[in-house]
Amino acid sequence: MTTQCDVCGAKTNKQTVQASGLAPVSYNVCRQCVEEGAEPIGVVEIWVTLQVNLADETPPLPNLKSYLNGAYIGWDQIRKHVLDHQDEIREMVKVEFGFSSGTVG
Numbered sequence: 001m002t003t004q005c006d007v008c009g010a011k012t013n014k015q016t017v018q019a020s021g022l023a024p025v026s027y028n029v030c031r032q033c034v035e036e037g038a039e040p041i042g043v044v045e046i047w048v049t050l051q052v053n054l055a056d057e058t059p060p061l062p063n064l065k066s067y068l069n070g071a072y073i074g075w076d077q078i079r080k081h082v083l084d085h086q087d088e089i090r091e092m093v094k095v096e097f098g099f100s101s102g103t104v105g
C-alpha cells in the first residue's frame with residue numbers, strides 16, 4: 001500500500017508515523033523527511049504564527065526545517081513564507097482554534 005508523505009507529498013511505501021516536535025499532532029512521513037527532520041509546512045505555519053516573534057531573525061529552534069515548493073527549507077525561508085502569508089495563516093488559525101495570535105501584529 002502506498003501513502004503520501006505529509007511533509008513533501010512523495011508517494012511512499014516506506015513511511016513512518018511521526019509525532020511533531022512542535023504541536024500535538026502526528027503525520028505520515030517518508031524516510032527522507034525523517035532524515036531531514038522536516039515538519040509539515042502547515043504545522044510550521046501555525047506554530048510559528050502562534051509562538052514566534054517574526055521580527056526576530058534568530059531561528060526559534062536550531063534545526064527547524066520544512067518542505068515547500070519542491071525543496072527543504074530552513075528558518076530564513078520559513079520566516080519569509082509566514083510573513084508573506086501572515087493574513088491567511090492567521091485567518092486559518094482563527095477558524096481552526098477559535099483565537100488569534102498575540103505574538104504578531
Ligand SMILES: [Zn+2]
Pocket residue numbers: 005006007008009010029030031032033
Ligand atoms: Zn517526505
